[in-house]
Amino acid sequence: MNNRETILEHALVLFASFGYDATGVQEICDQSGITKPTLYHYFRSKRGLMEALLAENYSPYIKRLKDACEYRGDLPQNIAEVLRSTFRFADSNLLFYKLQFSMRNAPARGEAYDIIKPWIKAQHEPVFTLFSEAERDNGNMRGRAQAYTITLLGMANAYIQQAVEENIGLNDDLAYQARQQFMYGIFS
Amino acid sequence: MNNRETILEHALVLFASFGYDATGVQEICDQSGITKPTLYHYFRSKRGLMEALLAENYSPYIKRLKDACEYRGDLPQNIAEVLRSTFRFADSNLLFYKLQFSMRNAPARGEAYDIIKPWIKAQHEPVFTLFSEAERDNGNMRGRAQAYTITLLGMANAYIQQAVEENIGLNDDLAYQARQQFMYGIFS
DNA sequence: GTCTTACTATACCGCACGGTATAGTGAATT
DNA sequence: AATTCACTATACCGTGCGGTATAGTAAGAC
Structure with missing residues (x-):
């Protein structure tokens, strides 16, 4: 599975569990097994990630x-x-x-x-x-x-x-x- | 009006407007015209303030x-x-x-x-x-x-x-x- | 073989957060 | 007059945040 989908998948779980504000970008990266620049490559910002989701x-x-x-x-x-x-x-x-x-x-x-x-x-x-x-x-x-x-x-x-x-x-x-x-x- | 009530009043407006996570303790203090130690005197924590509310x-x-x-x-x-x-x-x-x-x-x-x-x-x-x-x-x-x-x-x-x-x-x-x-x- | 493009890691930035150590102040108590 | 107590301001702490500058790497194009 490509990284973009992996990120979206884990972001869904974390956002749904802890809420948008309370979920850190770093935590999404850790769960997805990637680092922040990768996330910011696919999604312009935390907000952009949520919008894509x-x-x-x-x-x-x-x-x-x-x-x-x-x-x-x-x-x-x-x-x-x-x-x-x-x-x-x-x-x-x-x-x-x-x-x-x-x-x-x-x-x-x-x-x-x-x-x-x-x-x-x-x-x-x-x-x-x-x-x-x-x-x-x-x-x-x-x-x-x-x-x-x-x-x-x-x-x-x-x-x-x-x-x-x-x-x-x-x-x-x-x-x-x-x-x-x-x-x-x-x-x- | 005493400070405790003033804080509760402004906290309600801010929490209701922006949410619990997105509202900073400092902002509540500014709106209430007091400083943080005053707030923490009446309420043990941000959470304690919400519980009292x-x-x-x-x-x-x-x-x-x-x-x-x-x-x-x-x-x-x-x-x-x-x-x-x-x-x-x-x-x-x-x-x-x-x-x-x-x-x-x-x-x-x-x-x-x-x-x-x-x-x-x-x-x-x-x-x-x-x-x-x-x-x-x-x-x-x-x-x-x-x-x-x-x-x-x-x-x-x-x-x-x-x-x-x-x-x-x-x-x-x-x-x-x-x-x-x-x-x-x-x-x- | 060089160049470009897509992607990823290390290491860091500035900032705002929740919370507190310290030092008072003014009123009531003794 | 001395002491206590409830309350408040200044200035600061450590932490974690969103986001990024830099430096690659691996694959395909020419």
Whole structure:
């Protein structure tokens, strides 16, 4: 395996375990069996390393999420697909999921949050667009696209957290259950 | 105002804004208009300062939460009170709420998470006890107290986050709405 | 065989961090 | 008047941080 991948791999483990601030570049180098100039050759800075880590792990999920948000007149179907793609994203790389979750909830003026901000937007945007389009077919949803987006993604996180702590599988059954509960919140 | 309170006040703002790791003791001192020995006189360490901050702000909420979890045979009533006390806690000091939320979701082996761990337990425990007792009156809940606890508190957080970003009031109406959605999740 | 390019090690820099040794100060106690 | 105690400032310590200047090395190009 090349050094770049080795570094990314160990950086993920360390960042997820101790956090961005508390993880030193030297420690990443030690774990990866290389020295600092090597790391700085592949990644311009500590921040650049984190940005590369996010790009590699987020990109496939965001792509699938965009597909899941393609509106074709059947909102419950879209919601199911959003939940399924998000559950699979979490399930496929739990360590990265935990890392990005802690960064999303980090203080707003910290560097970690600043780095992840564009990815939060990349996740939020397609879901928001989906609900905005669904509003046209469903009058009583008007003006609530933002609220629905936050609640849906928030609920997905709650289910994932529960599944992790209870050691339940993040399967499609759970996605179905989450969808039912979310739909109840909309039509009541 | 005495120096101890001044320090706590400014520490809250800085910790909530930039995070525990990224906030320097010197910066807290500068903002508070005192010097480091003064801070270290009142608080043994940076960690001790954070512990004091958590104790002062959490204690009243935990006390009210325990009352809200006193089971008297009416689970929906208890759930409403849990949500109400939690919403009021967030509403009364939003800055502290954001701080504790970011710490709860910080990496598990970081110092910030280590400091807040006992308070997570203090919040989790009474709610868990409530659901455990309610299990005796409601057979189809058996063995799910843990899951209900996580989901209820997770849902509360989702609603609070939504209320903050949408500038909705964290009033009792919202608590009622959250309860309805949660109860639907239980009995389906 | 020389030159270029990609990559890697040694050794170091300046800096900000958490924390403290020392020396007070002013008010209450005896 | 002497002593004690709670509190505060100056100046400093050791450490570890992110990042880099320098000097290679090994492989392919010409």
